[in-house]
Amino acid sequence: MSAIMERAPSAQNFDIRPLSDIAGAEVIGLDLSQSFDEATRQAVYDAFIRHHVLAFRDQDLTKDEQVAFTQQFGALERHVARNRGVGDHPLVHIVHNLGPDGEPSGKVASQKWHTDKSFRELPSLATILHARIMPPNGGDTCFANMIVAYEGLSDAEKAELGGVGVIHSWELSCQKAGRLATPEEIADAPPMTHPLVRTQPETGRKSLFMGEHASHLDDRSFEAGRARLAELEAHATQERFIYRHRWQPGDVLMWDNRCLLHRADANFEAAKYKRVLHRTCLRGTAPA
Numbered sequence: 001m002s003a004i005m006e007r008a009p010s011a012q013n014f015d016i017r018p019l020s021d022i023a024g025a026e027v028i029g030l031d032l033s034q035s036f037d038e039a040t041r042q043a044v045y046d047a048f049i050r051h052h053v054l055a056f057r058d059q060d061l062t063k064d065e066q067v068a069f070t071q072q073f074g075a076l077e078r079h080v081a082r083n084r085g086v087g088d089h090p091l092v093h094i095v096h097n098l099g100p101d102g103e104p105s106g107k108v109a110s111q112k113w114h115t116d117k118s119f120r121e122l123p124s125l126a127t128i129l130h131a132r133i134m135p136p137n138g139g140d141t142c143f144a145n146m147i148v149a150y151e152g153l154s155d156a157e158k159a160e161l162g163g164v165g166v167i168h169s170w171e172l173s174c175q176k177a178g179r180l181a182t183p184e185e186i187a188d189a190p191p192m193t194h195p196l197v198r199t200q201p202e203t204g205r206k207s208l209f210m211g212e213h214a215s216h217l218d219d220r221s222f223e224a225g226r227a228r229l230a231e232l233e234a235h236a237t238q239e240r241f242i243y244r245h246r247w248q249p250g251d252v253l254m255w256d257n258r259c260l261l262h263r264a265d266a267n268f269e270a271a272k273y274k275r276v277l278h279r280t281c282l283r284g285t286a287p288a
Contacts, residue, residue: 012040016047016054023145023243023260025051032056032252033065041072048126049202052260053143053243056252061130063089063278066252070128070280077117077124077281093279095129097270106271112176113144113237113261114212116281119168119189123209124257125284131251133276138268141253143243144261146207149236150197158197161208165218166196166229172215193218198287200259207259208236209287236261258284 014029025047036044048054061069067089070076076091099105117124129141150158170189174181196217198209210229217225244265245253255262268275 012037014040016051018051019053019055019245020243022148022241023052023143023255024055024245025053026055026057028057030056032059032069033061035068036072045073048254048256049200052145053245053253053255055245055248056254057248058250059130059252060250061252061278063092066128066130066278066280067091069252070282073282074125075283077120077283091280095275095277095279097275104271104274108139108264108266108270108275110264111266112212113233113263114173115209115257115261117257117284118194118209118211118213119170119173119192120283121192122286123168123192123194123284125282126254126256127262128280128282129253129255130278131247131249132278133274134247134249135268135270135273135275138265139247139273139275140265140267141245141247142263142265143245143255144237144241145243145259146209146236146261147200147205147259149238149241150206150208152235152241161197164196165193166210166225167191167193167215167218168213169215170213173213176212191215194287198258201285201288205259208232209258210236211261233261257281258287 012030014027016025016027018025027044027047030040030044044054067076078091095109097104097106097108115123116127153161169191171181171186171191174185194209196209197206199206210232214229215226216222217228219225220228
């Protein structure tokens with residue numbers, strides 16, 4: 001891994017330090033509660049495209065400040081009904097391991113590999129996740145780089161997958177989790193077909209677009225499509241394609257949903273320690 005510090009070309013002094021060769025860089029010296037000038041906003045976005053995951057250190061944002069930071073990069077995406085934020089902040093989803101009594105429940109959600117909002121007509125560009133209460137150790141978030149995973153396929157496999165569509169289904173995701181989606185959820189998030197291999201518009205590089213919300217492929221039977229997706233996920237989530245983010249207090253993560261899978265790791269005492277994060281999402285564009 002390169003340890004070269006990047007000096008961002010903007011009016012505000014901050015540094016970008018790569019955290020791994022797969023994905024990830026920490027951003028030091030920015031206060032996300034303050035609006036960016038255009039040069040800073042562009043430098044941050046360029047780093048986001050280059051590193052796929054940005055970790056802004058030492059932040060303490062209110063929900064309003066997190067929304068304002070997110071909006072500097074586009075339109076916020078609404079959450080499905082069960083994940084909507086409370087009160088005046090429906091666009092801020094509270095990610096937590098708490099029970100009805102507000103104490104740790106021992107349960108950690110989102111442990112399957114997925115990309116956020118892939119079941120939308122315009123899947124999410126980015127997720128912003130702000131650590132509010134974290135265990136003293138563990139509770140990591142893992143990322144699989146789907147660009148390098150795609151580039152690691154053989155030429156024959158790339159030819160096989162070109163032009164194939166994958167159906168993404170919130171309803172099926174709920175079934176996998178052992179519950180039925182409500183009629184409201186199904187109406188809000190009907191199944192969507194997207195290219196299995198999508199092109200990153202800023203770089204022209206190709207990546208796999210799949211994950212837990214992916215149901216099946218449109219060029220073969222349901223069973224064969226499910227099996228092929230499982231094979232591709234096993235390939236894409238090999239350790240050599242993964243960046244593991246070990247949270248620090250005050251971290252704000254911003255990651256690219258177009259070219260990453262991610263999952264939460266329950267590598268902490270989830271029945272003893274609280275893990276609470278605030279999540280906003282940016283609406284993306286139609287995959288191509």
